[in-house]
Amino acid sequence: MPPAKSTPTPTAYMVPAVDRSVRILRLLQRRQQLTVSDVAQASGIGVSSCYAILKTLQHHHLVAFDERAKTYRLGLGLLELGGAVSRDFVFVETARAHLMDFMRTTRLTTFVVARVGHERLMVVDKEEPGGDVRISIAVGTRFRVTEGLSGRCFMAFLPEAECDSLLKSVGLTPFAGLPAPTVRAYRAQLSAAREAGYVALTESPISGANGVAAPVFDSEGRILFALTAMGLSPALASKAIAETGASLRQAADAITKVLGRG
Incomplete structure (x- = not known):
């Protein structure tokens, strides 16, 4: 009997030159401006390979070259690609109006988080209030699915079997300044979130931040995105958490309803 054929992993098809190009783009995302040597x-x-890749990316406007400083940075061509992605995700425009309304009413930093891998989430859109004192997070920020408010929002509203699998493969990530909860305590927190319809964080010992996160579902009832709002305790007092969480859940439900009609 012939041996069973194994399914090749995605990495089996990786093209080295493309992989190096993506790594360089990721590096420029983190470090802003770098010379070829850097x-x-x-x-x-x-x-020599870096130079060739950078010049190719420059030709396609994916990186830009500063003649005076002799450094490279991300190029405007990426905005065009990002815009195309945004157009493909109907939720971006749908969610933005609700984000802006919610932010204007609450003066909280409000952002949309999507799942970009089995174990990873990413901030894909945000609205921030003006002023010098606020919580800020960059679009494109990635983190583990069990991490932070948005992670707990996903974990709370994923199917139970998938949640259990992720708990085993990823593990638990505590809120900033707090010890990691036991699995039993974590499950109790997820259960409370499902009952309330949102996840809440009250006064992290390190940041003094409060926040809420609510799920947006697809037409089949699976969590698609998390709407997350955060503010320092003066902007989002502990006593206002329930009211703010309910308000954010209403915004998330409105987006879910629009997406369901699409």
Whole structure:
């Protein structure tokens, strides 16, 4: 009997030059502006290969070159690609109006988080209030599915079997300044979130931040995105958590309803 054929993993099809290009773009995302030597040193890619990749990316406007400083940075061509992605996700425009309304009413930083891998989430849109004192988070920020308010929102509203699998593979991530909960306590928190319709955080010992997160579902009832709102305790007092959470859940439900009609 012939041996069973194994299914190749995605990495089996990776093209080295493309992989190096993506690594360089990710590096420029983190480090803003770098010389060819900086890129080579940080990425472990040879200088000549870095130079060729950077010039190719520059040709396609995915990176820009500063003649005076001799440094490279991310290019405007990425905005065009990002815009195309945004157009493909109907929720972005749908959610933005609700985000802006919620932010204007509450003066809280409000953002949309999507799942971009089995164990990873990413901030895909945000609205921030003006002023010098506020919580800020960059679009494109990635984190583990069990991490933070948004992670707990996903975990609370995922199917139970999938949640159990992620607990085993990813593990628990505590809120900033707090010890990691036991699995039993974590499950109790998820249960409370499902009952309330949102996840809440009250006064992290490190940041003094409060926040709420509510789920947006697809037409089949699976969590698609998390709407998350955060503010320092003066902007979002502990006593206002329930009211704010209910308000955010209403915004999430409105988006779910629009997406269901699409």
